Amino acid sequence: MKKDIILAGVGGQGILSIATVIGSAALEQGLHLKQAEVHGMSQRGGDVQSNLRLSSEPIHSDLIPRGGADVIVSLEPMEALRYVPFLSKENGWIITNTTPFVNIPNYPEMSAIEAELAKYPRVIAIDVDAVAKEILSPRSANMVLLGAVAAVLDILEADKLRDGIRRIFARKGDAVVETNLKAFDAGLAMAREKR
Amino acid sequence: MAEKNLLLGDEALALGALHAGLSGVYAYPGTPSTEITEFIQAHPLAAERKVHNVWSSNEKTAMEGALGMSYAGKRALVCMKHVGMNVCADPLMGSAMTGANGGLVVAACDDPSMHSSQNEQDSRFWGTFGMMPVFEPSSQQETYTMARAAFEYSEKRGIPVIMRLTTRMAHSRAVVEPWKDIQEQNELHYPEHPRRWVTLPVNARVRNRELIKDYAQFEEDAAESAFNFLKDGPDHSMGIIACGISYNYLMENFPQGCPFPVLKVSQYPFPRKMAQELAGMVPKILVIEEGQPLVEERLRGVFPIGTEIIGRIDNTLPRDGELSPDAVRKALGLPALEAYPASEVVAPRPPALCIGCGHRDFYTALNNVLKKDYPTARVFSDIGCYTLGYMAPFNAIHTCVEMGASFTMAQGAAYSGTWPSVGVLGDSTFTHSGMTGLLDAVNGKADVVLCISDNLTTAMTGGQDSAGTGRIEAICEGLGVEKEHIRTIVPLPKNYPEMERVIREEIEYHGVSVIVCRRECLQTLRRHAKTAAK
Incomplete structure (x- = not known):
């Protein structure tokens, strides 16, 4: 069994915090893992992505092949669409935030992005910033998105991801852990509803 | 330390070096190599063992520092991006002539597809050029293991070893299981062959002949290396040579095992004997290598051979750019x-x-002056975040070539009649390779305006210490720039009138002017504020 995940966003949005929790949970569960990151010049407000591969078998390539990704997770709606050539036609999910990050003059109309997203059969689009604000933890938007991913990530149990959140945020104190868990659960509930 | 570490390839190399008894890491930051040194700087074992880990001014000084450590019998690591190898080429080639005493490993991180670089040069060529062995790992675990093997091999054969990583190996994480034992550091001990270390022609001629012989031995060793292997397969219609990380892209496409015989190469000089054995089994060989077609070109030769060779040169694989599982899939048919x-x-x-970066304000003020009043002006820039001044809305620079070229190219253009001729570089690039060019400008009495956009850090690579912080003006003065033409400004919108006045005054002065434009990088400012809050 394998799960190939593309994490997408804009430099500075913090896609790696999601990868870190999934990675920690995967290691704990004894899965094989490879995670290709982008560093350097591309980070400065440009598009960024990370290829995260989980498998019960040894993994060869650090990169996911075209048409091979089981999930695209994106903190930004246009960035989710950037990687659709990598999405599996058979069973690929797009899990994306709906709040656009507009730092270019030719950013498309939101209606065009929404219409484009609607073309794909398995999409969960959530305004994770709004959900995070609603539960009074505005800085946990990434964990809301992770919760939504948990709804389709059958290789990892939700509880393993919760343990991952506890481990990763432990040094920041119990309050931060609890806030992030609440955000995770809110995202998970919302995604299950939308699925 | 946990049994299992989730490490970048860079970090796996760093940990392997630390566990191999490293005494010093010498480096200048450069993507994708920076995390090797950063990992060592943050590691408790480095503090406990007093492993030297201060950033060097440039790759040349780094290589020389490491060579000195090797001379003294200790294990030293030099790290840089591929183009850094050009900067350290002189001591690198010299180190093949002196040989290594303590283990000396040169980590060169290549960036095919140029994610954050100006060219695609392949560091394996340095091995052929300097007659040095090259190790090229295919996984994070192999990177860790290979780091120790490289130090041991360096000492066994008395030669520096180049370890070549590419972006996807340097910046991809996987589980690494370290050894139980951690090696001790070497004691101080001096070379057995003291004559080699004085490369006067009388000594160098002798050493050159030895090195030529040794290089043949290195190839014998590569054919016996555990990092290289020839694995047979049932389908002999084709054979495959897969170098370094490209082995993974091959295997990705054959989850049940590769049906073709495969020669995996991770240690060079290229083991010709193994390739000959493969050629004896198949009529055709596909060469898969990340970077330039070094092995493929060598196999093709000039005259017809009995074996058909396919790869990047005949476009079976893309001629440029990094490989991917998809490109290899296509090549496999x-x-x-x-x-x-x-x-x-x-x-x-x-x-x-x-948004809010000081380079923005500097370019805005510079544009306000040049575009309005000096339409003949040319701006020679350099390598760093400020190269992005090329992009809209600034469109502020005309050139960017390599570290330090701004100050020197501005002089060449000025002598040719360009006016105003403006150079722009950052503080870290200035101390890396700009200072000597400034001395040239002073000696040549060039009519140039040289700007140092000082953000107090090496920003592009993530905010490492910059070698001249706090001493930029003093360095310029020491190099002979007249004090009244070393001007310091603070790049902020409210200061535009003053900034523009200073730029104008220095353009109108027909000699060497330096304008230091100083405000801290926003990224490091934020980080420093966080640290202070704790």
Whole structure:
């Protein structure tokens, strides 16, 4: 069994915090893992992505092949669409935030992005910033998105991801852990509803 | 330390070096190599063992520092991006002539597809050029293991070893299981062959002949190396040579095992004997290598041979850019996976200077002066975040070539009649390779305005210490720039009138002017504020 995940966003949005929790949970569960990151010049407000591969078998390539990704997770709606050539036609999910990050003059109309997203059969689009604000933890938007991913990530149990959140945020104190868990659960509930 | 570490390839190399008894890491930051040194700087074992880990001014000084450590019998690591190898080429080639005493490993991180670089040069060529062995790992675990093996091999054969990583190995994480034992550091001990270390012609001629012999031995060793192997397969219609990380892209396409005989190469000089054995089994060989077609070119030769060679040169694989599982899949003749076409809604989102960055204010003021009053002006820039001044809305620079070229090219253009001739570089690039060019300008009495956009850090690579912080003006004065023409300004919108006045005055002065434009990088400022809050 394998799960190939593309994490997408804009430099500075913090896609790696999601990868870190999934990675920690995967290691704990004894899965094989490879995670290709982008560093350097591309980070400065440009598009960024990370290829995260989980498998019960040894993994060869650090990169996911075209048409091979089981999930695209994106903190930004246009960035989710950037990687659709990598999405599996058979069973690929797009899990994306709906709040656009507009730092270019030719950013498309939101209606065009929404219409484009609607073309794909398995999409969960959530305004994770709004959900995070609603539960009074505005800085946990990434964990809301992770919760939504948990709804389709059958290789990892939700509880393993919760343990991952506890481990990763432990040094920041119990309050931060609890806030992030609440955000995770809110995202998970919302995604299950939308699925 | 946990049994299992989730490490970048860079970090696996760093940990392997530390566990091999490293005494010093010498480096200048450069993507994708920076994390090797950063990992060592943050590691408790480095503090406990007093492993030297201060950033060097440039790759040349780094290589020389490491060579000195090797001379003294200790294990030293030098790290840089591929183009850094050009900067350290002199001591690198010299180190092949002196040989290594303590283990000396040169980590060169190549960036095919130029994610954050100006060219695609392949560091394996340095091995052939300097007659040095090259190690090229294919996984994070192998990177860790290979780091120790490289130090041991360096000492066994008395030669520096180049370890070549490419972006996807340097910046991809996987589980690494370290050894139980951690080696002790070497004691101080001096070379057995003291004559080699004085490369006067009388000694160098002798050493050169030895090195030529040794290089043949290195190839014998590569053929016996555990990092290289020839694995047979049932289908002898084709054979495959897969170098370094490209082995993974091959195996990705054959989850049940590769049907063709495969020669995996991770240690060079290229083991010709193994390739000959493969050629005896098959009529055709596909060469898969990340970077330039070094092995493929060598196998093809000039005259017809009995074996058909395919690879990058005949476009079976793309001639440039990094490899991918898809490119290799196509080369193997396998059908592509079913995939969606690219979305037409998506707009490019290129990297940009951060909102509020001092470089923005500097370019705004410079443009206000030049575009309005000096339409003949040319701006020679350099390598760093400020290269993004090329992009809209600034369109402020005309050149960017390599570290330090701004100050020197501005002089060449000025002598040729360009006026105003403006050079722009950052503080870290200035101390890396700009200072000597400034001395040239002073001696040549060049009519140039040389600007140092000082953000107090090496920003592009993530905010490492910059070698001249706090001493930029003093360095310029020491190099002979007249004090009244070393001007310091603070790049902020409210200061535009003053900034523009200073720029104008220095353009109108027909000699060497230096304008230091100083405000801290926003990224490091934020980080420092966080640290202070704790």
